[in-house]
Amino acid sequence: MGTTTVNNNFKSEEYFINMGPQHPATHGVLRLLLTIDGEIIKKVEPDLGYIHRSIEKMCERDSYQQIVHLTDRMDYLSSHINNEAVCLTVENALQLEIPERVKVIRTIIGELTRIASHCLWWGVMGMDVGALTTYFYGFRDRELINDIFEETCGARLTMNYNIPGGLMYDIHPNFVQRTKDFVKHFKTKIPEYDRLLTGNVIFQKRMKGVGVLSKEDAISFGASGPVGRGSGYSCDVRKHHPYSALDKVTFNESLKTAGDSLARYEVRIMEMWESLSIIEQLIDNIPEGDYKVATNAVIKLPKGEYYQKVEAARGELGVYVVSTGTKNPYRVKFRSPGLSNLSLLNHIAVGGKIGDLVASMATLDIVVPDIDR
Amino acid sequence: MNNNELQNLIGSWFPNLEADKIVETVPETEEGAEAKISEPVNPSLLSFTEEESQFLNIEVSPEHLHSLMTQLRENPETNFDYLFCLTGMDWGKELGVVYHLESTKYRHQLVVKVKTADRENPNFDTVCNIWKTADFHEREVFDFFGVKFNNHPNLKYLFLTEDWEGYPLRKDYVDEVNMVVK
Secondary structure, eight states: OOOOSOOOOOOTTEEEEEEOSSOGGGSSSOEEEEEEETTEEEEEEEEOOTTOOOHHHHHHHSOHHHHHHHHTTSSGGGHHHHHHHHHHHHHHHHTOOOOHHHHHHHHHHHHHHHHHHHHHHHHHHHHHTTOTHHHHHHHHHHHHHHHHHHHHHSOSSSOOOEETTEESSOOOTTHHHHHHHHHHHHHHHHHHHIIIIITOHHHHHHHTTSSOOOHHHHHHTTOOHHHHHTTTOOOOHHHHSOOTTGGGSOOOOOOOSSOSHHHHHHHHHHHHHHHHHHHHHHHTTOOOSOSBOOOOSSOOOOSEEEEEEEEETTEEEEEEEEEOSSSSOSEEEEEOHHHHHHHTHHHHHTTSBHHHHHHHHHHHTOOHHHHOO | OOHHHHHHHHHHHOOOHHHHHHHTTSOTTSHHHHHHHTSOOOTTTEEEEOTTSSSOEEEEOHHHHHHHHHHHHHOTTTOOOEEEEEEEEEOSSOEEEEEEEEOTTTOOEEEEEEEESOSSSOEEEOOTTTOTTHHHHHHHHHHHHOOEEETOTTOSOSSSOTTOOSOTTSTTOOOTTTOOOO
């Protein structure tokens, strides 16, 4: 909400329109101030803060166990991965030895989260460019993952399954079988996604060459996740800084070099295949053992600074904790993938049309609570 | 490059306060610059530490921030092309900014810190002409800490309304209505 006044130095043919904050294509309460000339975009300026809750300030008065629950509410589609990031930070600071069982379960659920998030993205992405059917297909498959989560974690969206030291409780007896069933099911569905949307000529024309981002700019803008990888920028945290059980599995980093909307789209489709492969490698080999290690009821991190990065569904999530040795952190910073990815929107949208802006935004896959932390 | 090598290299760019102004115009390969490398590093200019952190930390004075950052980005041996986190900090007496850097080529990482005791008008040079991602992140720090960034092209509130009073993430911020203090 920082900018309610508009630059008045217009040329006669330029004018200004609002997109959002309730526009369906902005995926939440994001307001874009567009300066346009006819239908050509001259400038895109995001106006943020409509749902800012100041999670970083709240963290300063909360215990480390409580902070985990706040991170659900950032990028709610990667809630498990966000929780994991905080837990890893705390565990590394305390130098806790985490059981292998915990690491493997965290990774499996993390990859299921990624697939669920990409399913939702694929559904709304199609809807944004005019293909309503995708919405139902995407949600149909995401429901199956949510059912698995509900049984094991007790929640479908904000899971809170991770705690510092391990997991809240052990996996449900049905977890392994249901996950295997899902993998089998979903392998038949991704080709269906491709048949329905990827190969569609109208869709391809909406995406190809639209919103092009070069590799140099991707790095400079701090792009991460599928946005960076669509520009050929190898930025997968799972590859470069593996955590949990990700060093025990083999997978390919999904890379495309075109840098346009179609490339970002294809990266996400490829990532769903890779996530399935990671789950398949781990699901039959969940080690026996404890599902958590005991921590003190009051966790105090040693004085110092801690940083942990993980690959959330939208890109690199960083957790920066400064501790003075008390039960509350002195400062917590969440480096969210969304804010950096949004900051390049102006760069890729200028010169295009409003319809192209919608396509570009859909492939940036912005979740507003992740930006308005 | 490991932390020791980084420290030696970066320390050699800023041999001491007076030499610094000369070195800027002299290419590193020339003999004049070579000779200065062996000179002791002035601790008030750059200070290095690895204590209480997994990264090599550099603290730099505000007036040298921009020239250090430019060299970190442009030097082919350091090549820190990825600013992955930019954090505003309130250390109680001092305000400052913490930059987390990574090289996508070498994958080495580094933390740069800059501080000022001026709480009335804290200001640093912008780095958004070096890394474009700094544009939004510096505006976020401006919102919540009131730190101004000189030469920033569009420095205005990103999240807050224009009439917001105070800087919410500072430690001395008081809001009796909306803040629950435990």
